[in-house]
Amino acid sequence: MNPKLRDVAEHAGVSVRTVSNVVNQFRYVAPATRERVQASIDALGYRPNMAARTLRRGRTGLVALVIPEIDSPYYAELAARTVRVAEARGLTVLIDQTGGDAERETQLLHGRRGQLVDGVLFSPWGVAPAELASRTDTVPLVLLGEHDGTAGVDHVVIDNVAAAREATEHLLARGRRRIAAVGVQPGSLNATARQRLAGYRSALAGAGLPADPDLEVPVRRLHRADGHEAMLRLLDSPRPPDAVFCFTDELALGALRAAADRGVAVPGSVALVGFDDVEDGRFSVPALTTVSPDKDRIAELALDLLTSGSTSPRSVIAPHRLVVRETG
Amino acid sequence: MNPKLRDVAEHAGVSVRTVSNVVNQFRYVAPATRERVQASIDALGYRPNMAARTLRRGRTGLVALVIPEIDSPYYAELAARTVRVAEARGLTVLIDQTGGDAERETQLLHGRRGQLVDGVLFSPWGVAPAELASRTDTVPLVLLGEHDGTAGVDHVVIDNVAAAREATEHLLARGRRRIAAVGVQPGSLNATARQRLAGYRSALAGAGLPADPDLEVPVRRLHRADGHEAMLRLLDSPRPPDAVFCFTDELALGALRAAADRGVAVPGSVALVGFDDVEDGRFSVPALTTVSPDKDRIAELALDLLTSGSTSPRSVIAPHRLVVRETG
DNA sequence: CGGCCAGTTTGCAACGTGGCATGCCACGTT
DNA sequence: AACGTGGCATGCCACGTTGCAAACTGGCCG
Numbered sequence: 001m002n003p004k005l006r007d008v009a010e011h012a013g014v015s016v017r018t019v020s021n022v023v024n025q026f027r028y029v030a031p032a033t034r035e036r037v038q039a040s041i042d043a044l045g046y047r048p049n050m051a052a053r054t055l056r057r058g059r060t061g062l063v064a065l066v067i068p069e070i071d072s073p074y075y076a077e078l079a080a081r082t083v084r085v086a087e088a089r090g091l092t093v094l095i096d097q098t099g100g101d102a103e104r105e106t107q108l109l110h111g112r113r114g115q116l117v118d119g120v121l122f123s124p125w126g127v128a129p130a131e132l133a134s135r136t137d138t139v140p141l142v143l144l145g146e147h148d149g150t151a152g153v154d155h156v157v158i159d160n161v162a163a164a165r166e167a168t169e170h171l172l173a174r175g176r177r178r179i180a181a182v183g184v185q186p187g188s189l190n191a192t193a194r195q196r197l198a199g200y201r202s203a204l205a206g207a208g209l210p211a212d213p214d215l216e217v218p219v220r221r222l223h224r225a226d227g228h229e230a231m232l233r234l235l236d237s238p239r240p241p242d243a244v245f246c247f248t249d250e251l252a253l254g255a256l257r258a259a260a261d262r263g264v265a266v267p268g269s270v271a272l273v274g275f276d277d278v279e280d281g282r283f284s285v286p287a288l289t290t291v292s293p294d295k296d297r298i299a300e301l302a303l304d305l306l307t308s309g310s311t312s313p314r315s316v317i318a319p320h321r322l323v324v325r326e327t328g
Numbered sequence: 329m330n331p332k333l334r335d336v337a338e339h340a341g342v343s344v345r346t347v348s349n350v351v352n353q354f355r356y357v358a359p360a361t362r363e364r365v366q367a368s369i370d371a372l373g374y375r376p377n378m379a380a381r382t383l384r385r386g387r388t389g390l391v392a393l394v395i396p397e398i399d400s401p402y403y404a405e406l407a408a409r410t411v412r413v414a415e416a417r418g419l420t421v422l423i424d425q426t427g428g429d430a431e432r433e434t435q436l437l438h439g440r441r442g443q444l445v446d447g448v449l450f451s452p453w454g455v456a457p458a459e460l461a462s463r464t465d466t467v468p469l470v471l472l473g474e475h476d477g478t479a480g481v482d483h484v485v486i487d488n489v490a491a492a493r494e495a496t497e498h499l500l501a502r503g504r505r506r507i508a509a510v511g512v513q514p515g516s517l518n519a520t521a522r523q524r525l526a527g528y529r530s531a532l533a534g535a536g537l538p539a540d541p542d543l544e545v546p547v548r549r550l551h552r553a554d555g556h557e558a559m560l561r562l563l564d565s566p567r568p569p570d571a572v573f574c575f576t577d578e579l580a581l582g583a584l585r586a587a588a589d590r591g592v593a594v595p596g597s598v599a600l601v602g603f604d605d606v607e608d609g610r611f612s613v614p615a616l617t618t619v620s621p622d623k624d625r626i627a628e629l630a631l632d633l634l635t636s637g638s639t640s641p642r643s644v645i646a647p648h649r650l651v652v653r654e655t656g
Numbered sequence: 657c658g659g660c661c662a663g664t665t666t667g668c669a670a671c672g673t674g675g676c677a678t679g680c681c682a683c684g685t686t
Numbered sequence: 687a688a689c690g691t692g693g694c695a696t697g698c699c700a701c702g703t704t705g706c707a708a709a710c711t712g713g714c715c716g
Contacts, residue, residue: 002443002466004701004702004703005702005703005704006702014665014666015665015666015667016666016667016702016703017665017666017667017704018664018665018666020703020704021664021665021704023703024704027663028662028663028664028665029663029664029665030663030664030665033664033665045464045465047443047465048443048702048703049383049443049701049702049703050382050388050441050443050444051379051380051382051383051388051443051701051702051703052379052383052671052701052702052703052704053702053703053704054378054379054382054671054703055377055379055380055383055670055671055672055673055701055702055703055704056670056671056702056703056704056705057671057703057704057705058671060378060379062422069408070398070404070407070408070411071401071404071405071407071408071607073399073401073404073608076398076399076401076404077399079398079399079423080397080398080399080425083398083423083424083425084425087425092422092424092444093422093423094390094420094421094422094423095407095411095421095422095423096411096420097408097411097412097415113378115330115375115376115377115378115379115672116378116420136373137373137375138330224607224608224610224611228611253608253611254611256611256613257611257612257613257615260613279399279552280401280552280581280608282552283552283556283581283582283584283585284585284612284613285584285585285588285612285613287585332671332672332673333672333673333674334672342695342696343695343696343697344672344673344696344697345674345695345696345697345698346694346695346696348673348674349674349694349695351673352674355693356692356693356694356695357693357694357695358693358694358695361694361695376672376673377671377672377673379671379672379673380671380672380673380674380701381672381673381674382673382701383671383672383673383700383701383702383703384672384673384674384675384700384701385673385674385701386701443702
């Protein structure tokens with residue numbers, strides 16, 4: 001059995017309470033006492049029992065990060081930053097993968113975690129806004145990336161509509177006229193995809209171009225394989241596009257590979273813009289032009305909201321910028 | 329305040345203990361009672377308090393995954409699988425990033441987590457074997473990937489020496505004679521890099537080729553940027569190699585980009601083999617030839633070891649295979 | 657010389673849960 | 687009718703910690 005406060009107290013010849021005071025850096029402990037207790041702590045190898053501490057204090061120091069999948073580079077990069085920021089604030093991050101499954105998302109939203117965590121950072125995929133509204137769990141929640149039907153929940157977002165519009169306008173400015181959008185999520189409640197589609201359409205409309213349904217390509221998931229498949233379809237179609245705006249870098253990297261498979265020059269014949277600015281895109285050949293959300297800021301803002309303890313739901317917008325590299 | 333057993337008990341008109349019995353699926357509860365209690369649970373939205381449960385049971389259901397960084401694709405993919413396997417066994421994974429810092433590794437090794445976790449999956453970077461041996465913490469530990477100086481700790485590994493030899497032999501079989509190794513970690517205690525170097529050398533020796541120090545390229549970290557830099561140096565050297573074996577796919581992807589920067593054809597002028605088989609390498613142009621460790625198996629074996637509760641330290645070897653794609 | 661205060665140490669109680677042992681009831685058996 | 691048995695429900699306690707408030711110490715001021 002691990003040593004507990006009582007063991008240390010006996011060893012040092014003081015009360016349990018005094019040992020606790022030493023462990024918790026309480027101000028009024030005589031230096032001599034502190035030293036003696038510390039020696040006993042080291043000698044016995046005492047470590048505070050988190051369960052007991054949590055039970056007493058009412059806080060666990062744990063934060064759940066709920067994301068579709070940790071091995072998607074955008075989420076991996078976001079998770080890395082979240083873990084770092086959280087640690088700086090004395091919090092530990094616990095990962096929940098939903099696989100983009102709405103059912104699982106709903107479960108986690110309604111506190112399947114019991115009192116295990118002090119807060120939840122939730123990056124929703126397809127959960128219904130109604131589910132958010134009907135939440136009875138009292139654990140603080142911050143949404144990452146959802147914005148439609150803000151049902152009284154804290155949000156950290158980037159301006160997806162503006163970002164998508166900028167990306168599309170960039171392609172228009174380079175003289176592209178037949179611009180496809182890859183990443184549409186039909187029948188899904190995914191708000192992010194909807195917003196990026198809206199931004200894309202808005203840019204086209206601004207340039208006086210009609211929306212062409214054939215150029216709005218749906219995909220099942222947002223992975224490289226989906227982008228690959230979608231791009232092949234586009235390139236093999238009767239009237240292939242001269243540019244493609246992908247809703248994620250992963251899609252774009254798959255599309256890039258598809259262009260290579262078909263011997264289509266990028267950006268010569270087809271320009272390509274992604275979204276997320278993941279590390280892979282900086283080293284691809286050619287390097288990916290992409291929308292870069294400020295992930296550090298997102299992680300910071302999210303934890304700010306989570307720990308601020310305010311009741312009024314707030315919506316915070318993190319900055320983004322277009323990073324022009326080689327694909328378009 | 330969240331409802332507790334007592335609140336549910338009052339609401340249902342039974343004892344606290346009976347509610348507990350319902351929650352824990354105890355056998356002898358009359359169907360009618362069970363139903364009534366369940367109704368109260370639902371009505372009040374009761375969730376068991378993990379801290380109290382943990383304190384009482386002595387187990388937390390948490391497992392720490394200690395890795396250098398979650399946003400490195402290999403670790404991201406490993407983490408994704410670990411989280412999935414753990415969940416299937418009723419465990420939750422908590423991520424600790426060491427950044428490859430030996431000091432942080434040592435801390436975590438010596439139980440900085442208190443009694444927070446039931447076990448630790450540890451993917452060491454540069455921690456000294458002596459630190460492993462001097463561990464006093466009683467929390468079960470499984471090492472992922474370390475093998476030198478096995479100081480009485482459970483291991484899950486792949487045969488790095490054999491894998492590296494196979495990769496190098498593959499290049500030799502394709503007629504390459506001047507093969508560089510990128511990823512050497514001088515002055516680091518990193519065992520993995522040492523083993524891959526050993527396998528590389530062994531293959532060269534087997535082909536009767538001398539080891540050329542100029543071809544064993546050290547890098548600071550194992551990221552794309554490091555591979556990029558190392559490859560540029562190799563290509564700009566007086567006698568560039570005709571093949572490069574990178575110790576990770578990330579290094580290889582950086583090297584691939586460097587070859588493109590210098591207009592060097594891959595695999596025409598320089599062949600390239602990576603290690604890890606991460607998703608990115610399947611879609612790169614050209615697609616990466618690589619050593620593929622069975623990550624699913626690694627995650628399963630690691631959790632098997634962790635939960636088996638045996639005392640005798642065991643070493644388990646997960647399978648790997650060479651996946652030949654386009655770069656070599 | 658008494659009282660007060662800052663500094664220091666301590667005992668008690670409670671956080672919410674599950675193990676244990678026991679009580680209780682109805683029914684069937686001897 | 688007494689007894690045993692299986693099904694069901696319950697009370698008490700401890701898990702290891704910290705908040706609270708009280709208690710003790712010595713020094714210094716009035």
